[in-house]
Amino acid sequence: MKQRIMVTGAAGQLGYDVVNMLEAAGHDVLGCDRDQMDITDQRQCLKQVEEYQPDIIIHCAAYTAVDQAESDVDTAFTINAAGTRNMTVAAEKVKAKLVYISTDYVFDGTSATPYQEHDATNPQSVYGKSKLAGELLVQSLSTRWFILRTSWVFGSHGRNFVSTMLELLEKRPELQVVHDQKGSPTYTVDLARLISELALTEQYGIYHVSNAGSCTWFEFAQAIAEEANRQRVIETSARILPCTTAQFPRPAPRPAYSVMDHQGIRINGLRPMRHWREALIAYLKELKVEHSK
Template identity: 40%
Template sequence: MRLLITGSNGQLGAQLKKILQAQKSELGEIDNSYSDLEVKYLSHSDFDITNLKEVTDYITSFKPYAIINCAAYTNVDKCETDMDAAFKVNSLGPRNLAIVAEKVNAKLLHVSTDYVFNGQGNIPFKEYDIPHPVSVYGKTKLLGEQYVKENCTRYFIVRTAWLYGYYGKNFVYTIMKAGKEKGHLDVVDDQRGNPTNAEDLAYHILKILLTEEYGIYHCTGKGECTWYDFAREIITLSGINCTVTPTTSDNLARAAKRPAFSSLDNMMLRSTVGDEMRDWKEALKCFIENLEKKSKDNI
């Protein structure tokens, strides 16, 4: 079986690589269907998803069973000014992959975001709720979803949120570093969502990919919190001597508007392959314990 993963140097792509090479994750063994596997891990420098000819030539030659698209332009604020680049990566890239996936009869799993919703309300968004993004990032990601649905019949769209993992930059690493350096942090308390461990997300993506259960999925950690709650839990679990104070989004000068409430409900996951996503606090605790263990092992 051949598998192609784009964005392989990012948090999720790197986590998928780790699981596939180990044949297991923190949540358990992966399906033995992946034991006989040829995988192409492609970063931006290897493979430009915004170039239809390049995508066509590569994929028609490799002929994968499935494609996992982790590539994205994720700098939410920069998207507001670098709109062409965001559009190419977040919208045209998925379109190109969908066109060629259909041509070679490959499954396409495209990773999307909670930012496709407007952030209004207080009930977690379900897969059937109508998206209404409020930022360029969210708009380009939603268009990417639409292009996938229009151009590919064997697709999975997996929306996630507040992702952190062992590789690359993320909120957990940022808070730990800033907490150690500053001793005091102000963190917004008026945005609610679901912190998601990349290990959990990667495991579920690999479960979904082997099925014929096509459609849109929400896949986030269980439970919700504010960024302030998230930061305070990170500091507590890390044992860092730092105080965390709540503030409001209005006190931060940011180019892009963030959804005030973007909690997702994993309804499709529960109804198909099963929802084994951990509670966000449990998953974060395990993540930080693993970081501490790795740190000690390297001493």
Template identity: 45%
Template sequence: MKVLVTGIGGQLGYDVMKELKKHGIDCCGADRAEFDITDFQATKNFIKAYMPDAVIHCSAYTAVDKAEEEIELCRAVNAEGTENIAKVCKDIDAKMIYISTDYVFPGTGEHFYEPEDSTAPCNVYGETKLEGELAVKRLLEKYFIVRISWVFGINGNNFIKTMLKLGTSRKELSVVADQVGSPTYTADLAILLVDMVSTEKYGIYHATNEGICSWADFAEKIFVAAGLAVKVNHITSEEYPTKATRPKNSRMSKNKLVEKGFNRLPNWEDAVERYVKLVLEG
């Protein structure tokens, strides 16, 4: 099997490439330097030159607040770029894994969203990621849509790295406590994606580390794991306004993973401990 991975300069793409190589799978990594996914001809030329059996599409525009101003750019990457890749996958009969987000849901209530639940994004980023999902579903039969949330990985910036940096100079921090979801460690997710791409168990999945927490809980765990004595003040979303609306409920059910014979990811607290240790040792 030959697998093409987009967005290898990002957190997830980097770990997916590592995992594929670990399994001895023929793989090719690409980022913006290799081809621009918003350019259909460039996308077609690059993918057809390699002729993969599957594409794991990790590339995305992820600056959530900036997306409220850069709407056209965000849509070009997340919606049109994804559609370009899906068109080529259809042309060469390749499988496609599209990485999506909890932001496709309205983020209300306290229930766990199921993969087939109604979508209603509350910001531009979520809207464009949903448009990417719809393009994949419209064009392909051999697809996996994998929704994730609160991502952290070794190759890039994320909430944990920000907290560790602030925690070395501050004894007290205020963090939002009324947004609840599950962190996703890219090294854990990469194992699942490599397992998934070798199957034909197509469909929409949710894949985050197990357990739920608020951003404030997440921060507290990070400081404990790092041995930093930082007091975390729990505040509301209204006390920390952002340009883009954030969902308050990002709980996603992972029951479908088990139903289809895939392993759930480890507990989020375990993932944080392993990741913090890696960052501090690095």
């Protein structure tokens, strides 16, 4: 059934693919980035939502500068908490479903087993705290909500770890990459597919959504180099060396372990996402096509 769907953060890495996928499925989609709608302006949000009358709002817009957030606390909370509140209130006003994209940073990273949807949250960074504040506002203000926590996102319409690695592998003979942080990479195309399927259901709740499998950043970098060479995206003989988080201190603490269990996907009968390595291969093929245009 054709739906009217509003997507915030439509110019971003995930939002771009969400809009594309929904349009390809024949839905009526309004993609908004900050030029079309300032999510921190409550009156503007209400006006836009009331004019469009969406059935579903997919809220991808967020403040994602993790390190910058440590010294820019108010801006992070204005966008991730107050902005999310504004979208939630507007969604409720027109009785729209709300899909909120959250993060693995809501956990402290001290677990030894994959995080399940209802495990206790304990964010350590300003970014993580601001995204959790958004989650709590969604749960308290919306009657029809989905919260999707994802991690290590990469896609062809924004800066990400894979695109950075491809650049560095071409430029440098040697790279050091952190080997003591473990998580699950997530391809925006796969994530967009799952969002577009889930949003059409009434299976509300919290979901952990990432590609299957897990790795460290070092292992991810090794796979990027291997697959990029194999597919001739780049040619590199750069050495990739493991290092510790302590060797490269950053303003914001990162979860040492943020592998997520996909229990929500399993118990609701949804199609699981493929292994991250398969997703990486698909992304590199997509990149090759983009470059050849």
